[in-house]
Amino acid sequence: MPEFLSWLVEPLTYSFMQRSLLAAVLVGIVCALVGTYIVLRGMAFFGDALAHAILPGVAAGYLVGGGTYLTVFWWALGAAVLASLGIGAVSRGTRLREDTAIGIIFAGTFALGIAMISSIRSYAVDLSHFLFGNVLGVSNSDLLLTAGFGLLVIVVIVAFYKEFMVLSFDPVLAATLRLPRRWLENLLLVLIAIAIVVALQTVGVALMVAMLVTPAATAFLLTKRLPRMMTLAALIAALSGIIGLYLSFYIGIASGAAIVLTCTAIFLLVWLGQTLKTNSQN
């Protein structure tokens, strides 16, 4: 047993691993909570699109702020909000369905981001850095910001828990209660945007949708009750972050990919377990 214990403790002797683990757990929880609504409302494509749509904001943030995380954060957030409003405007203003509108805005903003980055030509804004992130490079101040904004998301979700629930499960009741639907939906979009920007450094743009969707989807298989689903999703995400980083430490694979692969493996295991259970019951 002590061998196993030292196996567990060894990565923790490195402070970059401590920071990475904390960041992965924090980001995992925030994304999973927001992700619960994404899964319930069928917004996975929207989430993926929003993750890509922040790229021009990130590039602009680097240009303006010279690489300070906070500047990048605000610009990315601005880009995300603009993109989500743009998607709404296109789908409302034309006969096009929402997924088509998402496709147009998402590819357009992503292309704008790539164009901006290609004009800068410096290491600070190389594309792969944003596409795949690097949780191992998280600094103490990054961690503080992540924690701060993560906490903000959690507080808002708790505060508007009932409203979001009614909105997601019972649109008729929401109308009867005269909930400010448009306002709440926009608030949810902003929360998704914050979660995405917070997760940018951990998994990057390309794998973001997995953090948003996979843990929440796994929890959805396990329970039908919203509070339990949220707790389970947060637990699964936190666990995936820890297991993924240990995998990265001991097997030597890229950390973001390791975290996402762990999420996926847990989903597959749960699905398999569910299938076996239903089959044995029949």
Added chain:
Amino acid sequence: MDFRKIGLMIFGFAAFLLSACAAQDEPSWKIGVVATTNIVGDVVAQIGGEHVELTVMLPVDADPHSFQPTPQDLVAVENADIVFVNGLDLEEFLAEMVENVGGEDNIVSVSEEVATIEFSGGHDDHEEGEEHDDHEEGEEHEEHEHSGADPHVWMDPNNVKIWTDNIATALSTSDPDNAATYVANAEAYNLELDELDEWAQSELAQLASENRVLVTDHEALGYFAEHYGFEIIGTILPGSSTLAEPSASELAALEDLVVDFGVPAIFVGTTVNPNLAQRVADDTGVQLVPLYTGSLSDADGPAATYLEMMRYNVGAIVEALQ
């Protein structure tokens, strides 16, 4: 009928213009030269002087590993008489670019004939050099066999002397009238390189042998270490290119090495994202020292030419490891 006359007049006028241009351009004709990295560009400028019209492709602080040429760059390459590249797969965009502009007739790898060293351990550079010579004839098939060679040859001034010879030869072939100038410029520059080498040797002699250890961002200092007797004990990014990311285990192993060896500094090139190196430096309590390895500095910076760049680097290394 009138159209024919007009056509004839236009033709005649165009022919007159063309001949006039040609006649006018004759005395001030320059070789059109493109250089990929600004380090190669600086050496080309030293040898070509006012006889070449030089376009340098990579801007200051751009990373040669990840650089992507713009359409204008391709136009410049297409129109150039000679394109000087570092070679040895430093410019990862090169193969695609050559394909784009159709053929590699005008591309000259300045590192041709340099005795290359391999990455990861193998310091048998002598053998490697001979092998290189053997393959000289079958140039088309070389690319794969040399994928393991370290492309950062310029970190040893003696290799840059080979560059100057290659550049002088290529310029003389394209512009035989000025061949004597190119050869003379190359000889003069080689003397400066010898001087630089001697100065570096004497500066670095201040460092005790136990302090001659380097931790760098990526494997950019292989030739420097080989020539001046340093050991590279670790790199932040695994391997030869800046395009690879380390895993958690690799980063942990590096921090162990830094602590075990008591390395006082980590050296980062100006073309590489210092984020990870900064974290390792913070964690292990060592200094982060910037070096110019992949790019020169601005004209008013401390490393505006190759010679200044090397002097700056040697100075920074001596100061950090003393």
